[in-house]
Amino acid sequence: MANDDQFKKVISHAKEYGYVFQSSEIYDGLSAVYDYAQNGAELKKNIRDYWWKAMVQMNDNIVGIDSAIFMHPTIWKASGHVDAFNDPLIDNKDSKKRYRADVLIEDYCAKIETKIDKEVSKAEKRFGDTFNKAEFVSTNPRVVGYQEKIESILTRMGKSLGAEDLADVKALIEELEIADPLTGSKNWTDVKQFNLMFGTKLGASAEHAMDLYLRPETAQGIFVNFLNVQKTGRMKIPFGIAQTGKAFRNEIVARQFIFRMREFEQMEMQFFIKPGTQKEWFDYWKETRMKWHLSLGLGEENYRFHDHEKLAHYADAATDIEFKFPFGFKELEGIHSRTDFDLKQHEEFSGKKLQYFDHEDNASYTPYVLETSIGLDRMFLAIFSNALVEEELDNNTTRTVLKLPAVLAPVKAAILPLVKKDGLPDIAKQIVEDLKWDFNVDYDEKDAVGRRYRRQDANGTPFCITVDHDTLEDNTVTIRHRDTMEQKRVKIADLKDIIKAEVDVKHWLMKMK
Ligand code: ATP
Numbered sequence: 001m002a003n004d005d006q007f008k009k010v011i012s013h014a015k016e017y018g019y020v021f022q023s024s025e026i027y028d029g030l031s032a033v034y035d036y037a038q039n040g041a042e043l044k045k046n047i048r049d050y051w052w053k054a055m056v057q058m059n060d061n062i063v064g065i066d067s068a069i070f071m072h073p074t075i076w077k078a079s080g081h082v083d084a085f086n087d088p089l090i091d092n093k094d095s096k097k098r099y100r101a102d103v104l105i106e107d108y109c110a111k112i113e114t115k116i117d118k119e120v121s122k123a124e125k126r127f128g129d130t131f132n133k134a135e136f137v138s139t140n141p142r143v144v145g146y147q148e149k150i151e152s153i154l155t156r157m158g159k160s161l162g163a164e165d166l167a168d169v170k171a172l173i174e175e176l177e178i179a180d181p182l183t184g185s186k187n188w189t190d191v192k193q194f195n196l197m198f199g200t201k202l203g204a205s206a207e208h209a210m211d212l213y214l215r216p217e218t219a220q221g222i223f224v225n226f227l228n229v230q231k232t233g234r235m236k237i238p239f240g241i242a243q244t245g246k247a248f249r250n251e252i253v254a255r256q257f258i259f260r261m262r263e264f265e266q267m268e269m270q271f272f273i274k275p276g277t278q279k280e281w282f283d284y285w286k287e288t289r290m291k292w293h294l295s296l297g298l299g300e301e302n303y304r305f306h307d308h309e310k311l312a313h314y315a316d317a318a319t320d321i322e323f324k325f326p327f328g329f330k331e332l333e334g335i336h337s338r339t340d341f342d343l344k345q346h347e348e349f350s351g352k353k354l355q356y357f358d359h360e361d362n363a364s365y366t367p368y369v370l371e372t373s374i375g376l377d378r379m380f381l382a383i384f385s386n387a388l389v390e391e392e393l394d395n396n397t398t399r400t401v402l403k404l405p406a407v408l409a410p411v412k413a414a415i416l417p418l419v420k421k422d423g424l425p426d427i428a429k430q431i432v433e434d435l436k437w438d439f440n441v442d443y444d445e446k447d448a449v450g451r452r453y454r455r456q457d458a459n460g461t462p463f464c465i466t467v468d469h470d471t472l473e474d475n476t477v478t479i480r481h482r483d484t485m486e487q488k489r490v491k492i493a494d495l496k497d498i499i500k501a502e503v504d505v506k507h508w509l510m511k512m513k
Helices: 003-016 038-057 074-078 101-130 133-139 141-162 166-175 219-223 226-232 278-295 341-350 376-387 424-435 449-459 469-474 492-503 505-512
Strands: 020-022 034-036 062-064 086-091 098-100 192-195 199-202 210-213 239-248 263-273 303-307 317-325 328-339 356-358 363-365 368-375 388-392 398-402 413-417 441-443 463-467 476-481 487-491
Touching: 003 020, 003 376, 003 388, 034 038, 038 062, 038 239, 038 263, 038 376, 038 505, 074 341, 086 101, 086 166, 098 101, 101 133, 101 141, 101 166, 101 328, 133 141, 141 166, 219 239, 219 263, 219 341, 219 368, 226 239, 226 263, 263 278, 263 376, 278 303, 278 317, 278 328, 278 368, 278 505, 303 328, 317 376, 328 341, 328 376, 368 376, 376 388, 398 449, 413 424, 413 449, 424 441, 424 463, 424 469, 424 492, 449 463, 463 492, 469 476, 476 492, 487 492, 492 505
Parallel strands: 062 239, 413 441, 413 463
Antiparallel strands: 020 034, 086 098, 086 192, 199 210, 239 263, 263 368, 303 317, 317 328, 328 368, 356 363, 388 398, 463 476, 476 487
16 A cells, blocks of 8 residues: 555544544544544543553653643743744745745655655665675665765754854755655745744733743753652662653644654653763663563554764754654654753742652752653654554455554453344443443444444454354353454453463563563
8 A cells, every 4th residue: 555545544543433523523623633532532642651651651760740831931031942942934925835944855755765665675786695784775876975965964954053053054955855745846045043932821811920831841841840759759879750641732734643742642751860870870771661662563664763973952962763653764762861950940040959869879950851752642653653554355355454552452352242133232241331441342233243343453453352152151251353364263261361461560560671
């Protein structure tokens, strides 16, 4: 399936099966804002829980908080967001469409990367088993040329953006002859900076109202509570503070479904460490976060690190975990070594000391910070788009199946009476009553059982449990597995253990070890 088609299919499947709806749809929608529907809310909650368990519950030196969305406005001065949380934007004079200048350039580089991929797959076919990808990529003149081109473009862009040389960013777009992706026009305006924070007001009277921002990241809520948590939790460095919650950004270009939203949710963890140990912890969190991703079984080939050459003003090392979305490899999670920038800034702007007294060293210092930051909605999209497959069956038909990791699936099992009579619905309902203490389960009696199986496959339900006439005799049911479609006869009394073995968080998180 072409990538574009796959992406369209993901969006329509998400709607059809009650995962994601356009916000305010009956009023024609609100751009880049989405609602999670009955199944989507469950999947999202399960992803959030999976993250929280791995970060907070499994680490005795990490605790979780839930800070407010509204924060004192000076926080955003201190953090640098008021002055520097900008995206470089460019308008096309003919189409009147607005783009992020850096994204136009990155997309241009992604196209060159596609050419590299094509060369690699051609060579793979030519050389067969003897093909050595690493050697080919580092020696084939055409591939090396492409790579050098990408590197020189990104380095120049990084330098120009870093130096606020927006004229050069425009010059680069013109030199590369980048056209409006929608219309092909190359008639561009100058590049301008655009602040991404949403403003609002606090207070009843217009005169005394205070200008506030909706937080553009959850991290600052952790920094300003650093000392409160450290003292009340008697935390010893190294320790972490985690939180999940909404963040808001007035994104310029937001048309990739829930990949880039104006209201989204982050799952962030700030790990406070002794200055000088940041390299060690950076490597540790890089590896640990990647293990978390791999534990979900979406395929190792779908992830890669992208180490940053151009670092934000607060960072001394940064990498992205990129995922292969239907529209290519894109950032899913960021891991940043933030030095003591944030705490120092808040010390300066608040006039309060934010230091840690180290009993071992008998000295106070401002801790350094390692951050892991992942978008919950992006993680949702990664999982959902990876799970949606069209499968050819032996009898020349196809089925649509949503192969969600069982631990995250919204509904763990559907209980189906074969027919709506002879007491079968009563037994099926009793099974629902018994299982619902442990799992989110569904009862479904409408349509032929084959159609119900298909519906549950498309919904991502790992198990279907069918109650038939034999059940009346021997208290057994048929359990059907979503991915293998294998059916087994089992005792009703064993259902809980069978389901648990596959959906239990422990079973999945153990893979990180
Ligand atoms: P991008 O370069 O894609 O705009 P970013 O580098 O600005 O992302 P961060 O500020 O590092 O992102 O935010 C951490 C994480 O939050 C990202 O890795 C991403 O998963 C998520 N995120 C950021 N912006 C959005 C958004 N507009 N919609 C959904 N998720 C987002």
